Each structure stands twice: as C-alpha cells, then as structure tokens.
Amino acid sequence: MCNNSSAGGAMATTRKGPWTEQEDAQLVWFVRLLGERRWDFLAQVSGLRRTGKSCRLRWVNYLHPGLKRGRITAEEERLILNLHAQWGSRWSRIARKLPGRTDNEIKNYWRTHMRKMAQEEKTKKKGTAASSPSSSSTSATTCSASATDTTSLATTTTDALQESTSMVDDEEATTSAREEKKEVPLYCAAVEMDQLWNEIAAAEIYPDMMMSWGCSGQVAVPVVEPTSPAWEFCADYSLWRIDDEEYYNNSINTL
DNA sequence: AATCGACGCAACCGCCGCGCG
C-alpha cells in the first residue's frame, strides 16, 4: 500500500523507512529555517520525499537538540511509574515531566518494562501458586506484551507501586550490567548527533549542502551563524523545549 | 559457527481535536 500522505500534497513518491544522514541534516537545516511547525510545508520545500508527519516525528524523537540520550535512569523510572499510575497512557503528558525524553521513548520503555514486570509477576505467582491455586486473576499474569495487557497491568502497577520502587532498585542492578554493554553504542549515537550538529553549525558547509540538495532556489537562506551547536540552538532558537513549557509559552508570546 | 528468541528502538498508521476560511 503506497500510502501517499494526503497532507503531503503533490509529492511524487514518498519515502519510507529509516532516515539517512543526509535526510537528517536536511531536515535539521530546514527546521532551523522554518521553525517547528508547518511540517507538510517544510517537507515539501525541503525536497525531502517524506511526509510532514514523518519529518515531525523524526525531529521530535531523534533530531531535537534537547533530547537526552542514554538509558532511563532509576529516578526517571520511578517518575514514569508514578505518572503512569496517575495519568495512564498519556505518554506525551508524561514526557513533558521528563526533560529530554520523548513520548515514544517512554512508551517503548514502558512496554519493555511491563513485559519484564509481567514476567516477574508470573514467576512470583508461580512460586506462590501452590498455596493459592484458584487465584487466576489474569490481569497481571498474562505476560503477552500487547498494549491492552500493559494497560491492564497498569492497574496492578498502581498497586505494586510501592513494591515497584524496590523492584526498580533490583532491576537497576540487573540493568546496570547490561548498561555497560549498551553504553558504548548509545554514546556513539550521541556523538554522531553532535557531529551532525557541528557540521550543520559550520557555516561554510551550508552552501554545499544546499547545492547538493538541489533546492537552493526554493527558499531564501538567511545567514544564521550559530555560535555553537545543539544546546545553544536549543536555548536560543528553538520554539519548543521538551522540559520547559513556560519557555515555550514565552517564546510563542515573543514571536 | 549457526540458529533462534528476546529485546530495544525507530518509524508508521489511524484517529482525534483544533484552528481557520
């Protein structure tokens, strides 16, 4: 099914799948140029053969300079548990309380977390099943990873929240071992993004990039000289910061 | 060394709400 985006307008062929480095750089550039809105328009003028939605998602979940990279910390994990107990699957809302984390990231984390918890619950129950065989309340024991299961598990999580804090500590020990292995690639990913930002920040490459994208005639390119990459840009230029709603509102007002 | 399964993550899909003409 070639789902040409209805909102995408008259794009010849819409690309799908993983983003290339060049696409990333291109997207970053045009977001700087046009701001984080009018995604369909941005997708069109940028020459990216992507839908606006896809561009937005890529930006929000991966390219945004304010993103925190690396594993979810124990502190964040507790927060997620708490907030999920409060709000349920309002991932974007939860994400706003976790600076630098995206709803997608938290959502993914929750799924795997719940899978783990469900399995632990299962093994626990198996351990105690001999004493109470009739308590087959399937809510917490179905270890399938479907979303419906996780939501039903959320209620048990609410109950298990106090317990979970200790579980978090236990899990932290087990995950930290894994973390050692994972840290390298994650760090590398962060470095790659920094490199990307550095490259983009290097003013001299702009013309080359524009030429190579073949869209130099489509938009007027302002001479913006970013003094430093990601973080400064985030503070000074970006309309949206994950961790600061007030900043966002102020930015909107000043525009 | 090869295979298999679990896990983690990026990306897509469909629905919904809001703003605008």
Place this chain on the structure above:
DNA sequence: TCGCGCGGCGGTTGCGTCGAT
C-alpha cells in the same frame, strides 16, 4: 455552522542487535 487541513497522540509494527543454546 460546517468542512477541511494540519498537527498531535496513542497504538502497533518491523527490523536490527545481542545473548543463549
């Protein structure tokens, strides 16, 4: 008031990686 387009959100899928066997 209504219809349309766009952006945002939650759910789901697909794929790459890694560890166990």
